Every structure is written in structure tokens, then in C-alpha cells.
Amino acid sequence: MAERWHDEAWAKDMWWSGKTTRRKFLALTSTAAGALGATMLVPAPWREVFGQAKPYKIGVLQPLSGTGAAGGKTALVGTQMAVDRINHGGGINGRPIELVVADYESKPDVGRRKAEKLVLEDKVDVAEGGYLSNVCLACMPVFEENKTVWMIGVCLDTTITTTKCSRYVFRPFDYAPAQAVGFSPYLVSKLGKKWHVAFLDYAWGQSTRDAYIEQIKKNGGDVVGTTGVPLGTADMAPFVSKISGSFDGLFGIFFGPNAVSFTSAIYDLGLTKKYKYAGDGAIAESTHLPALGQKIEGFVGINRYIPVMDPPLNTPYHKKFFDQAVVELKKIDPSGPLPDRYVQSNFEAMNFLKLGMQKSRFRGREDTNNLIEALEGMEVKESDDFPQGDKAIRKEDHQAFLREFIFTIQNNKHKLLETIGKEKTLVPPACKFA
Amino acid sequence: MLILENVDAHYGKSHVLHGVSIEVRAGEVVGLLGRNGVGKTTTLKAIMGMARRTGGRITFEGRDLQGVPPHGLAGLGIAWVPEERRIFRLLTVLENLRTGLDRPGVTQARRDGLLEKVYAYFPILKERRNQAGGTLSGGEQQMLAIARAMVLEPKIILLDEPTEGLMPRMVAQIQEIVHALHRDGVAILLVEQNVPLTLDAAGRVYIMEKGAVQHHASAAELRADQRVIHDYLGV
């Protein structure tokens, strides 16, 4: 035994050959980053409580790196809040939940690979999550082929529950056509007849644009022009400068950092002074408000969730959800944002899975058919599980319908203008399961 | 002052120098003759730490050069005028000189003095001081390369084929410079193919063949008996 530890051969290896150490350090750092990004098995501290009960393995797909990382991280907060609550409350059918989180790096091909890994290698019982629509669309066939239920947490592209719908995939929250149906009467009657639609030029933006064009026209308004902006454009000013002419309102369809870019550009160029500014609620998520400051004042949007305590959201259920989400979000974001729809829909998606698994006495993937039948047509009431409000998953297309909130931004805060009941957002089903 | 003892060197896998031993004393001009490809340039590169040394020892004023980083040699007093001249082509003449002048510890007055000195030797460089190095003629580039080495105030200059490809008028000028440097007390290790020039400038001469020193004599001896030169260089 050497007298001092760094006389040991291994210590010399590590400390005295400086170059190797640094290279090793780099290799270790990147491996560690990779490992964190790939899969993290969330250990269950409550294991003992459940004794020998075998946990349900639930796969979660989220972008934890790349362009969608910020949103994916927020979305994961909702999932984990729900799982903690379920595990503390005795689990599902007496069994705890173990999450298998897969980072798909914001890329569709990686998403597909990670989905396959979840289903084939990790052998998850069911799956949840998804954030970027193009990734959701790429992953859906994997779940269909492997007959595994996927409860989507965020993806909004219309076709997920219409032309590309799958018997194994559920969307327990709203989609653009329902929002367009709910929002367009207000847009045309209260804000203006003539609209210019600016949208993020990819799957979700395009399908949402089409939904609004249809509904605005149906309500007696008109869309006089559209502008698509490519995903990830740092400065949108050159693209929005073309927006001119005579119309009443500018309707924006953006989310994440793109929403901040877009809003900054149109504000800086004086377009928000000339035209009314409305759009998808994703533009004014609470994580964007501090960055946008006065630039977003007066924006009118529609969203399934806004972080306010005004009626009808002044329920004990919502307060409980809200308070806990604030605490959990503070842990991942020192600026302490208020909860947004990504936290809400992932939280509720997990609770839908819970109810479905209880109702179908789900044991494992062999009971997938029973689980699907249990979820189809499921109606839930406003409760601790569903703080956003009542909702129902339609049997024909696995699309949920729920109430929507029309809001504006005042003093950098959400202000509720009108609540649209879920029956006023109905869109006929357009799905044929294979 | 500069001593090479049994130096071996490799280029990749080929063994280029086989136990080369050379000594240059302070203020001495030493010639290194030999045909193309016998390892003369490699010997200089081995001193500059640019050829992979695999054996032997190189010391300068008693100090082993093994541990000295390539950029530390100039500070010790070793300057290199490479065969290809290696002028910084996009830098002006003055900027080329500044790469040697702007070292720490050189006062403004000394810089001006050094600049004046090299301009006195090479008036054409003063004339062209704001011209890019790459636009100079071959002879002018050679002058600049030597001037650039001179501003380092070296104790020894490793001068690699300074007259290669130059017109006779230029060759004479280079010859003068070598003499002048010698008068100033700067040692020179002169690699050349030009025998008369070497025998004129150098005090002692080493003759290399196949990566090794084959003959060593004073210039006076060689001048008296040119057979050796014929044997090794075929001239």
C-alpha cells in the first residue's frame, strides 16, 4: 500500500498524465450528458410501501435536448407531478408507477428509435408524452405496430386524431379545429372581420392555419393573407415586414421561442399598433411573458389552460394543482414561472391512464384492448385529477373535448375574458381506425 | 556554443539523420555542405525542434534543447532562416519584422535601432516596408527572411541555402551580409550548395552524406585540397 494515495498507479494515471486526464474528462462529461439525455429510470422511493407489487412501467417521450428542450422539460413536470400523486395515493390497482423517460432530442428519427426502444427493450406497459407534432406523427406507427397505448401529452397537430389517427393513440386535450370553432365567433364579432394569419411553417402551424381560415370564414369574417415562417428563424423581422394592407387583426400561430421571436418582431415594427393581435394561446404561455414584457400587452388568445384563479377556475382542485405546480416549476426554473398548458395536459394525461387502467383492471400489455375500450368515451368531471375541468374522450377518434378560455394579457398577466363550454367546441370526427 | 552529439532524426518512419555531430562555437561561421537530400535541412530542423529527434543530444550554451518549446528558441538566441524563406506573405515587410521586434522586454529605442540597422543593410526593405511580403521578388524575400532573423538579435543564425535560385548580383549581396554578421560576432551555421561561397564565408566546414557527417575540415584545408569536395559533392 502506497503511503499517499496519489502514489498509487491508478492515481498517477489520472493526475500526472495531464492530457489523458483532460481527454478522459471530456469523454466522461459527454457520456454523462448523453446518458442523462437518453433514459433515466426514476427510482421509486416508495418501493417499500408497495412490498412485492410489480410496478407499471410507463414510457415517457419528451424532447429534453435540442429545439424543444425547454418545452419538454416543462411538460415532464406535469407528468411527474401526476405520478408522484398516484404513487403517494396507493398507486394503480395497488401497483406503483415507474417512469422510463426517453429524450428524443427534438428529432423525428430519434423519436421513432426511442419509441421502439421503450416498447421493445424497456417493455413499457403504456406510454405517455410527446411534445413536437412531427415527432408524434413519426412515433405513432411504432405504438400501433406494437399494440401499445400512447396517451399524448402535448402534440397538437390536427391529423393525429383525424387522417392519421390510430386506435392506440389518445389525445386527452383539445386540438386546433376545436379551438377554431370556439374562438372564431369571438374573433369576428369582437375583434374584426378581416384577418391576416401568420403561422409556424410545419405540421402543427399549417393544420391550425387551415382550421382558422375555415372557421373565420364560416363566421362571416375573411382571411386576406397568410405568412408562414420557418421553424427556428432567429430574427423574423424580414419575414413579417411584408405584412401590410388593410385588415383588422393579425392572427399568430406560434409556440415556444418562435412565439417570442414573432411577437418581438411585429411589436418592434409597429404592427401591433396598427392591427389587433390575437392568436393561439401558446404565444402567451407564462414562460414567455417575462421576456415579452409590454410587447404582448393586449394580445387576445385562446387556451385550454391559463394560470388564473378567476371563476370558473377558482376551484379547490385548481388551487391545489396550481400551488404544487408553482413549487415544482421553481425547481427547474429559478425565475419561477406559473404553470402552463403543457404541465396541465401531461398531468391530466397521466390521470386518464390511471382511470383507464383501473377501470380495465389492466395487468400489462396483454390487456391493451381492454384499456382502449375503457378509455374510449370516458367522461371525467372537474376534480383533483382534472383541475382544468370536465372532459370526454370521443370514441370515434380518441379526441378529447374540453372547455376553452379566451383571455387577454394585461399588466403582463393572463386575464380571463370568456369561457367557452366544451359543447361549443365540438368538431365532427374525421377518423377511420385501421 | 551549439553542440549536436550523435543526433538521430526521423521523418515519419524514414530514418533521416544517423548520429550527426556538429559543433558551432560563439561567433564562428560553420558551413554544412552536401548534395540534395543528405539531411542538411533536417539537421537545422532538428535544432529547431521541428524534426522528430530519436536519439542524441542538442545543447545550446550547455542547455539541453529537449525541453525547450519551439517558440522558446528565439529567446535563447537561435534564429532560423529557412530554405523556403517562409515570409508571412499577407503581412507587410514591416509587420514581418515586427513579429521579431514585438517581443517582451524590447524598448522602443532599441526597436527603432534594430529597424534602422536592418534597413541600413537592406535599403530596399525600407522602401517596400508597407508592401505585402508575398509581393516581393525572390531576392527581396531572402533579404527579408534574413532581416527578420536579425531583429531577434540572435547569437546564432541557422541559414538554410540563402543563395538558392538567386541572381549573381543578389548572391554577392548575401555573401556580404554573411560577412557583416560575422563581423558583428553572430555565429552562423550555413547550409549551402554553393561551394565557393561557403569556403569563402566559413571557418570550418562539415560535409554530409546519407544523413551523416562524412568529413570535417577547416575551410582553408578544403580550399587547398579540393579533391574531397569533388568526391562528396561531384563538382
Place this chain on the structure above:
Amino acid sequence: MDQILIQTLHGLVNGMVLAMVASGLTLIFGIMDIVNFAHGDLLMLGAFVGASIVGVTGNYWLALVVAALVIAILGALLQATTLRPLIGRDPLTTILATFGVSLVIQKYALWQWGPSVRQISEPVRGNFTLFHLQYPWYRIATAILAGLIIAGLWLFLKYGKYGIWIRATTQDRVMAQAMGIPVPLVYTAVFAIGSAMAAASGVLFGPFAGVTQTMGFDFTLRAFIVVVVGGMGNLGGSILASIFVSLLESYAAIVVSPAQAVIVSFVVLVLTMLFRPTGLFVPTPK
């Protein structure tokens, strides 16, 4: 006509910011032959540091200077610890190393600052009327400031003692060493300067569109394009190419849809690679 003037202004403003990003990148490539994939992430990190300082002190100019300094130090450390040991190895290893650094920085930023978008409020308020638009003075100020910083860099490289060292090392690293120039130190210093340029661009661009973990990506991509189009390692070429490509994209936005307009820079890239592989503003050697 209105559109052409407006887009010229946009092209110049964006071109100047891009030129700042690209000048750091091309400086590093020119001297070390390192393709720094983490450049955009250093920009992002600089913007976050800047946003934090603006948040605490409210002083934009202080944020600009401190962010540049902090990221310069980080860049120097990064070069000394991860890239210096790789000098002389297969270029692929440095590419992988900088790629790894890029991932680490992105993860770090998300962990440190969270998913919220940060704001850097503009130091210059107000705007002027430009046809149907209001044009913010800040954008003009940004272009001028970027121009001044680039001019400062250029003067430093042209006349400064260390500037001459840097240029000499770029041209002939072996001869520079023989002249006594401490080349390893020059490498580290250049990496620090390049990083500082990236950070300063991040703080300058911050008020345009907020500060996010992903803001560096678009810049890395576009900066690479202009560095190739301008001639790898050629500072003047990169600056011209930045303005050229930005103007072209802006003009393209008049006639085609934005999605097609952003392809313009790729088209320029491909054409340059095909017909003038040494860069658009450098004559191809015969």
C-alpha cells in the same frame, strides 16, 4: 420599392450581427483549423449572462462588456482543457469535442436558467416611421455597434502587437514559433476573442427575439455558411459574405415565401462550393 428599402435595412442589420458571429468563428478556424460547433452555444451563454446582468443591474452596456469577458475566460478555459490536447490529431476529434461541448453548454443552460425565455431590454428606445412600419432605432444602433466592434477587431488585428502575432500564426504557425511567438498562448487568446465576439453578438441580438437555450443553433448554421462562402479563415470575406447572404435572404423574402427564402443561403453555399471553393471573395488559385 418600399419593400426593397425595408429589406435592405433588415439585411444590413442582420448581416452585421451575423458578421460578428462569423468573425469569431472564422478567426478560430483560420488559426487553429478548428470547426467550432459550440460557437452558437457560446453566443447563447453570453446572452444568458447578459440577461442576468441586465436583470440585476439594469445596465445594458455593463452586461455587454461583462458577458464578453466572462465568455472569453470560459472560452480560454475550454480551449486549454479540451482542445489544446487535441492539437495535431485528426480534425474529426476536434469536431466531436466541440460538438460535445455544445451539448454540455445547452444542457447546462437549461439546468441553470430553466425553460423560461429571458429578456434583454433594449438600451436604445424609440423608433422612426419607415413606410408602413415603425422601425426601432435599436436595430440601427445594433448594426452600428456591431460594425464598430468588428472595426475594433480589425484594427487590433491590423496594428496591435498581438494582432500581428495572430495573423502571423494564421499564415505560418511553424515560422511564427521560430520567431518566438508563443503559439499555444496565441491559440488560447484567439479562442477567447472568438468566444467574446460570440457572447457580445448574443447580447446585441438578445433584444430582437429573447434569450433561449436554442438561439445559438440558427446562428451556428448561418455563420458556417458565410464562413465557407467568404473563404474559410478569411475575416474580410466572412464579413462581406454575412452581409451578402443576409441581404439576399431579405430580398428573397419579398418574392418568395419565407420558407423558400431561407433556402437561398444554402443555394449560395452550394454554388460557392461548386464554382469557387476557396470563397466568393477570394480568387480561386489556378
